[in-house]
Amino acid sequence: MNKEQLIAYLNKQAESRDYWKKRNWYYHKTIEKLVGFLVPAGETVLEIGSGMGDLLMHVNPKRGVGIDISPKMVELAQKKYPQHEWVLMDAEEMRLGERFDYIILSDVLGYFFDVEKVFYNLKNISHDQTRVVITYFNYLWEPILRLAEVLGLKFRQPLQHWLSEKDIENLLYLAGFEIIKRGKKIIFPIYIPLISAFINRFIANFPLLNRLCLVQYFVARPIPSESREYSISIIIPARNEKGNIEQVILRLPHFGFYNEIIFVEGHSSDGTLDEIKKVSEKYAGKRNIRWLAQEGRSKGDAVRKGFSVAKGDILMILDADLTVAPEDLPKFYEAMRSGRGEFINGSRLVYPMEKQAMRFLNILGNKFFSIMFSWLLGQRIKDTLCGTKVLFKKDYEKIAAGRSYFGDFDPFGDFDLLFGAAKLNLKIVELPVRYHARTYGKTNIQRWKHGWLLLEMVVFAMRKIKFI
Numbered sequence: 001m002n003k004e005q006l007i008a009y010l011n012k013q014a015e016s017r018d019y020w021k022k023r024n025w026y027y028h029k030t031i032e033k034l035v036g037f038l039v040p041a042g043e044t045v046l047e048i049g050s051g052m053g054d055l056l057m058h059v060n061p062k063r064g065v066g067i068d069i070s071p072k073m074v075e076l077a078q079k080k081y082p083q084h085e086w087v088l089m090d091a092e093e094m095r096l097g098e099r100f101d102y103i104i105l106s107d108v109l110g111y112f113f114d115v116e117k118v119f120y121n122l123k124n125i126s127h128d129q130t131r132v133v134i135t136y137f138n139y140l141w142e143p144i145l146r147l148a149e150v151l152g153l154k155f156r157q158p159l160q161h162w163l164s165e166k167d168i169e170n171l172l173y174l175a176g177f178e179i180i181k182r183g184k185k186i187i188f189p190i191y192i193p194l195i196s197a198f199i200n201r202f203i204a205n206f207p208l209l210n211r212l213c214l215v216q217y218f219v220a221r222p223i224p225s226e227s228r229e230y231s232i233s234i235i236i237p238a239r240n241e242k243g244n245i246e247q248v249i250l251r252l253p254h255f256g257f258y259n260e261i262i263f264v265e266g267h268s269s270d271g272t273l274d275e276i277k278k279v280s281e282k283y284a285g286k287r288n289i290r291w292l293a294q295e296g297r298s299k300g301d302a303v304r305k306g307f308s309v310a311k312g313d314i315l316m317i318l319d320a321d322l323t324v325a326p327e328d329l330p331k332f333y334e335a336m337r338s339g340r341g342e343f344i345n346g347s348r349l350v351y352p353m354e355k356q357a358m359r360f361l362n363i364l365g366n367k368f369f370s371i372m373f374s375w376l377l378g379q380r381i382k383d384t385l386c387g388t389k390v391l392f393k394k395d396y397e398k399i400a401a402g403r404s405y406f407g408d409f410d411p412f413g414d415f416d417l418l419f420g421a422a423k424l425n426l427k428i429v430e431l432p433v434r435y436h437a438r439t440y441g442k443t444n445i446q447r448w449k450h451g452w453l454l455l456e457m458v459v460f461a462m463r464k465i466k467f468i
Contacts, residue, residue, distance in 0.1 A: 110160030224339025341429030
């Protein structure tokens with residue numbers, strides 16, 4: 001089928017599109033819910049192959065633009081949703097004079113004659129933080145979908161190519177994009193009350209079984225091509241860490257074109273606050289040191305308090321216990337500066353640890369939560385509880401603005417950031433660090449109490465992230 005035949009087919013399909021959407025409403029509502037989760041409201045959004053505009057309308061964009069090769073589809077979309085812009089355009093010859101925060105290609109890859117060319121054209125309408133959201137059929141379902149067409153259970157589609165997951169990943173890479181999140185949805189696309197929801201929300205998310213899903217989805221970003229320098233704010237929560245305060249200052253390297261050190265003291269009983277004041281005065285003029293007295297009680301509260309006053313482009317967390325060496329922070333900065341990642345998470349579980357640095361049961365617990373959260377977030381997370389985490393301030397502000405989705409539930413601060421980064425589709429990268437034993441004080445972690453709380457967070461994340 002050539003392009004003229006494809007346009008004629010799509011124009012004809014437009015006449016019965018609403019009928020088929022109503023007949024297969026469960027599938028379309030599930031796709032809308034998935035894409036609505038992946039694309040935050042209030043962004044600038046382009047949908048390629050927008051059809052009659054229902055999906056673009058569902059994501060509630062600040063500015064929405066839909067392009068389609070079918071004049072009839074564009075005409076109907078303009079009538080249904082005049083508040084958005086609808087453009088008659090071939091994606092393989094795409095020319096638009098603006099760049100978008102999100103670009104959606106939902107169930108359209110099979111129609112393109114040259115998928116790589118379409119992906120390559122995305123560079124002209126993307127900026128550094130653009131996310132490309134793709135949904136596409138699992139090629140294992142081809143015979144089932146063809147049979148459904150023969151039986152009149154779905155509308156007939158023209159002959160199209162069926163791309164594997166690796167095909168899509170390779171074509172995106174050739175065009176200058178990398179996949180940062182992927183997953184599969186919908187094993188049972190027919191609606192039966194209770195049964196469909198149970199199978200698709202729960203069973204379809206289990207490893208191995210999800211290979212049978214009808215839909216595979218991807219979130220990709222442009223591969224960074226250049227580096228730049230940033231200013232840095234290093235947030236150091238400190239509770240009963242008097243003996244480590246001066247060592248932090250002495251050991252922290254100078255990096256970035258500007259950096260500041262912000263201590264957040266948390267109701268210490270060993271004179272930590274007085275020590276912070278003393279050290280701040282001693283090194284005034286040599287280091288830019290600020291300090292805050294915490295009102296709340298948790299580390300998460302301390303981190304949020306420090307972030308709220310930070311001035312740097314990049315926000316870093318460093319625990320005052322020095323179990324992660326301050327000398328390692330330039331590695332995190334380089335990963336951010338070069339664009340290798342947008343959320344850098346330290347991992348203590350790669351290199352051998354010093355004796356007594358972490359108890360054996362703590363190691364087992366970390367490995368268990370690593371597996372669970374990698375599955376939940378769709379990105380590999382080896383060490384969820386490493387205190388050293390780094391992200392851009394502008395991204396943290398988006399996480400804070402969208403905190404109501406998850407709620408203010410995390411006393412550690414680690415999961416508030418990880419969940420928020422995953423929801424924003426940030427590129428999460430883990431950076432191995434050596435984990436050292438304490439030389440002063442004792443840990444503030446309560447193994448059993450906090451371990452139970454982490455289990456509660458796993459269940460919570462299943463409901464808010466995985467079982468949507």
